[in-house]
Amino acid sequence: MNSRPAPNSNSRAPEEGKDNVTRLSEKREKILEGALRVFLAQGYSASMDAIAAEAGVAKQTVYSHFKDKHSLFSALIDRLLDHFVSAGLTADLLALDARSFIRKIAHITLSRMDDWEYVSLLRLIIGESGRFPELSELYVSHMVKPGIEKLAAYLRANEQVRFSDPEATARIIHGALINFVILQEVMHGKHAMPMSRERLINSIVDMVLFAGEQGKQSS
Template identity: 40%
Template sequence: MTLIASPSQTSNHKQEKILQGAMQVFFRDGYAGTSMDRVAIEAGVSKQTIYSYFHDKEGLFKALIEQITISRFQTLFDSEELTGDPEGLLRQVAEAYLLKVSDDHQYLSLLRVVIAESSRFPEMAKLYYHTVIQRGRQLLGKYFDDRPELGIQDSEATAQIFFGTLVSFVVSQELMYGKEIMPLSSQKLVDSLVYLILRNKSI
């Protein structure tokens, strides 16, 4: 018996083909250098097919950001709140983030494009910030607010420091050749970061 793909399966397959093709072009040519014609050739579909799924280039890149980032951090940020003992939770979040991105060439390529094009296309950078940093900061800030025994005076700023440090580490070590010039182990970073945040914890 021959199985016939349903319309929804065919649609999902075409959308995935477009996103995979777009990924190759965006990462190779940058945002400004990417055209729908080039994406169509790379994806093996017509340009009209791309427009039927994605309104324009910005919509296509937005979908790509969401696919690459959300799939990687869904297990971290999918719940309504963070739970667990402070030291264990902070280590888990930091180590999970660094493990997911440090050797992830797709994610690092996306981050490189976002940084390179952020001045010309600020909405693109804002989307990345919202998808990765803002969600994590909100959850961690709420976690700090619910635990006054930690002695954290400004939960929002501390959560920003936490996630900002992780992103900065990835950028400096992975994108700016810090691993070659002045390497720093991720474990040392996590140890120091957790210590700095929890050092005022009440006993």
């Protein structure tokens, strides 16, 4: 039986042991992975045909999992934001002394310069913040706000430093770091104005600790 030559063999492997739901979400996963590569590389103007091809899936399948292009895009950005949020600052960091803490935070933030996905996501969210303001607001409220609040909470709680405005101080630190990522990687500025991460980190650490020290003396 099944003597048919099956010219376009349906490439579905049986994979016994996986139930319907699993396989369903597997397709969804493949689509999101394809969409990730294509959207991050080409921006929102990427074509749905290209995404389906990259995902190794029929276009109709894309539309059976996602209502339209906008839904797929939003789902992808949501997922990516979740992914990067989870890699934030963890509880054990809070035990560090001020100098080590700030240095660690800075290293973590700047290490994302090497992550093509992160750099592309940053470019994409900023670039589409006109067309999709809800996505950039999601980025702000889910990634930036918690990060800055945790940093501010540390600055406020730590005995070694004292600032008149920990929130604003946290923003300065965060801004100096993220802007470095944007300038060097997103905007390809690393050739025109090279600078090592270590130099930036050293200056941030010095600056913050000097100011935190001064704040203690004057209180």
